[in-house]
Amino acid sequence: MDRKKIIEIILSQGKYSEEQKEIIKQLEESMLEWEAAKSCFQQVSDAKLIDFAIYREDQAKAKYVYFLSQAKAKGVTLDASYMIEELSSGSKW
Template sequence: MIITKSGGAYMNKKYLTNIMLNHKKYSDEEREILLQLQSALLEWNIAKESFQFVSDPKLIDLIICKEDEAKSKYLYFLSLAKSHNITVDPSMMLEQLNAAGKW
């Protein structure tokens, strides 16, 4: 599915995830790991973006906890995917580098 916006086009992430999962033969367990990995990455990105919208110190502390939780969850499922020898889409690795400030 290509979605055109302001004269440009981009691919829907959910659609790309479905293509990735359906293109290669994954077991149900491997699919679940990849879906959880994608979900954790989304949670991590949302938490990072939330800092823009809060100024209350208590909310900032909450967002820091949410970001740490999502990052830990992402790294857990990434290591689980590696231990199962599941190849991860390169764009997910680029997003990890970007999120870590290394890209």
């Protein structure tokens, strides 16, 4: 499943303000950064790179937690039912 396409489907619903859309995009980007940082940490073996990987993962996690709190504060919720309908009908894929 293409995560970018899923975000596009969610945002195309028209029920989100521009501010909420930006929070959703930033939340998705920060989640991808966090996943990449975790992957980097698992692959390094040099002590200096391990320190960098830890720093990178902590930074990405902090960014994700920040945008998650912003989403909660702004009342952003994602309705998966729309996405499920689109996936089952195959109209957007």
